Amino acid sequence: MVKALIMAGGIGERLWPLSTKKMPKQFHAFGDSMPLIVQTMNRLRGLADRVYIITTFEQRDIFNQLIKEIELESLLVEPFGRNTAPAIALASMYFDPKDVMVVLPSDHIIRDLESFQKIIWDAIREAQTHDVLVTIGITPTSPHTGYGYIERGKAFTVKRNSFCVKKFHEKPAFELAQKYLRSGNYYWNSGMFIWRTEVFQKALEKFLPDVYNGLKRAFDGENSIEEVYKGFQSISIDYGIMEKANNALVIPSNFYWNDVGSWDSVYELEEKDTNGNVIKGKFVLHDVKNSLLFNMTERSVRISSVEDIIFVVTSEGTLLCHRGESQKVRELLK
Template identity: 40%
Template sequence: MLLPVIMAGGTGSRLWPMSRELHPKQFLRLHSLHSMLQETVKRLDGVDVSEPVVICNEEHRFMVAEQLRQINKLSKNIILEPVGRNTAPAIALAALNTVAQGHDPIMLVLAADHIINDVEIFHEAILAAMPYAADRSLVTFGIVPTGPETGYGYIQRGAPCAAGSSAAAVRRFVEKPDLAVAQGYVESGEYYWNSGMFMFRAQRYLEELEKFRPDILDACKRSLNNNESDKNFISVDKASFASCPDESIDYAVMENTRDAVVIPLDAGWSDVGSWSALWEVSKKDVSGNAVTGDTFLHDAHNCYINTDEKLIAAVGVDNLVIVNTKDAVLVVDKSRVQDVKKIVEFLKKNDRSEYRRHREIYRPWGRCDIVVAEKRFNVNRIMVNPGEAISLQMHHHRTEHWVVLSGTARVTTGEQTFLLTENQSTFIPIGVIHRLENPGNILLEVIEIQSGSYLGEDDIIRIEDHYGRC
């Protein structure tokens, strides 16, 4: 049985404004009704696999847990990285964790932010790779190139592993080439795009990592020796993991091992590295437009348009990307989408919140939409999931007024606890301990009005919390 190991780190800044630092592209619904992380897990339906292990940043832990819960795949299977250290250490954490439990599974390492349109061919490639992984090879999946792409690394195919087999030894890995070199790679027929997907036994990976990068392995071992766990998460020691070198699996292991095998994959793959890449893999109308949301188009061609709430009307435009979220609008020529990163750099340099978070923020108990944000008052739409609760807390500088829109709220203020239903409200004075809970079976929606001299997050004094945030 395979152990899927899904790497869900990264910020995805090239897909701003939908992708933000606290809500990157792997958690967005960009290509289907599910997020890219959920699609990565569901893509394995029909293959004999165990529950997946997901590796993510600590800041994303509750979002990952909620998305796995929605597809019934949450089972103490989330490893938290306190800082990002690239793919070699991340995979080492997963391998060490499963070996410590007395197992040595074949690990299928996947990224959470890829699109694969032909799932059947993907499954065939997985099955083709398994005998080689079981026989101590380290397998990578090479994407059959559709053109001279300069944004990917390449893998050169060596001798076939067996007569008539599509699997081959890896001759070499090469860096992202310029256009002329990439053209030569494609014309030779010997090169694949480097997909960043792998398969090998857990213990075999650790053996090769110890041979080539023992410093990475030692740091990961120390990190797990001092780890903490709860019902959903496996946390690692921050100081130990922060001392680990930042290295990709390609540099640390795959370029050095003599046992690398490449399996070709031609299944409509994309790493969705830009808005133009997403347009290429999206369904289009007769005019070549890929459209999501409420739109009106007249004489528009070859555009990618995605709107969160508002109507987008476009007339007489060609080759544009138009993306609307609750707090930002992007308009860029499809040939210039690589420059979106300049917007993110500007926002970050000027300390603007739009690079880091959306107006709607996910919390472990649900989510909060900041409808109005002024200097002395905020209006928030709070949505608390069934059975969940915000922390027991108080504020030194602000009052709060809660109005129930739908569902039932259990409210604690000071020594009192009482229920509120639709259209009922309560007032929380400065300095009073309070909590909002959802005891019901449907979503609780509340309008919260905050008012005071200071409304910052650091005025939340948590006294008790179900999610370990005190």
């Protein structure tokens, strides 16, 4: 069977003060009237026989309150967050060995549904017929410095346009990102993965044996999941497995993709007025251009003679910065 796993335990710190622990970004709507998590669930229709969601105890209550269409048995809960590798590993214990896992983040915007589903189907077929760990690469449209990159190697299956992964690369400086863009062999790392459960767990046992063995003990009844989770390091699936594996594939894509990872990403995907502004809420403006303005309170905000700013005010707090600098919000919160 094909079973999807949606990762929905993050907080979305870089979208503070809208995204908070009480209401993380996947429960907000960007570029659409539906919350990001609902958009993710909808695009899996026709792809997966069953959809699971993994989240934390903190967010379980939000799901119960806001997302009524989720079956309780499909909601998997981590005792606490340990990044994506332990989360996916825990979820995999509920899958059968031959199941194909389609692992997706909960907070992405994807347009051109037909193209998205075709590429996921190609990845599913690769996972069904080969012992591979497949990821989806996003063809870059700019020298973006906020994403990791995947360098492709030799072709693997021509009819499915899949390639062996040569190397994963960290978020680059601007000059290096320009070289990646010009070469045509590099893709943005989307954080989407497809594999058979047994292939993933074999890699988990090899590269993260503490996680694999701890979860095995928990599911054999020797320890509780909370007990073994306490000993897990916080590690991403990229660092923990994908960068070390020699059976990783990448399938390039050209559909519109936005990880809504910062306020600059929100500015990119939302509609602008004639002055290039994205405006939500009550504002009185004079000579304001090319700015993102969110006012989620009932107070009137008045702004004059500014350009290229991000201004967000909620009951949680207020953020003001230049466009292009919103990646630093996480540093502000520290």
